Amino acid sequence: MTAEDSAAAQAWQAMRSLVLDSNDKREAVSAALGMSFIRAKALRHLAPGPMSMSELAKSLATDASYTSIVVEDLAARGLVGRSVHPADRRVKIVTITATGLDAAQQAERIIGAPPPAFRALAEERLATLLGLLDELLSIEARSSGDSLETA
Amino acid sequence: MTAEDSAAAQAWQAMRSLVLDSNDKREAVSAALGMSFIRAKALRHLAPGPMSMSELAKSLATDASYTSIVVEDLAARGLVGRSVHPADRRVKIVTITATGLDAAQQAERIIGAPPPAFRALAEERLATLLGLLDELLSIEARSSGDSLETA
């Protein structure tokens, strides 16, 4: 194990610890919204705009059949609506409602709120951190974008 | 939303994305070891040394009764052994076997391996990143003193 390996492993472990230990807000989101986490996740994914069932299923990485159950439940709560795609009547378009958007934003507020430690970090160091994280993400995007540009 | 909030939120989102999107190795660990993730987690927690059932349950944040099921399964696989506490015969001490340690180390290798992007980062930047992450962790440790948990 070289020194670089060790530093990379330590950074990875630290990052995992920050995200997974005591900053996992999934339970809090479920409790606040009164629904399973994947339902809240569906709302968050639908917030930017409508999506077909299959697109939603892919985006949530869930089975198509289970996606139907989730959307049916969200529709029963009045958080999403379903309409038929005008050009392809097989496709159903799922659209978030105003109430649903409120719930999605509430979830986003809980999940997206950075841990207190982030706010305690000096502004300049925070900027450095953000730059490094963005660099990591762009490296990831480059290397995985080569092999798959999925339709 | 101030600029600091935004930077902190962006950094938090980026970090969450790095850890949770496409670098979640739990499924890989389950597949490699042929057991549910919580069983692998139990092995990793037992690797440093023996533990009583109740200690293990607390460390895994699982119900005591379910912990019995998990340990029974691990014992049936020969990955852990159970013995009675010499001073309190109610207590059972769970000890990892050599085979179990192999499995735990295999899991640790899979989970602890930093994503490729980390290795593509320049050595000096990696050191900077590690320093910032350690700073965040130490801030966390200072402010919320007694929560030591590892996923």
Next chain:
DNA sequence: GCGGTTATTTGTAGGCGTACGATTATTAGC
């Protein structure tokens, strides 16, 4: 129009984990 394909839904079976209640063995307090 016919046959094959696709999108969605329904149904079924099961794994994983949570939450409790009850049981047994053992220890500790009085």
Next chain:
DNA sequence: GCTAATAATCGTACGCCTACAAATAACCGC
């Protein structure tokens, strides 16, 4: 000794999610 508390286990019921198989409706190429 008797009683209460504790550690572990067993049992049961349930929620959440996966994985398939099958049914239905609508599309597409021919």
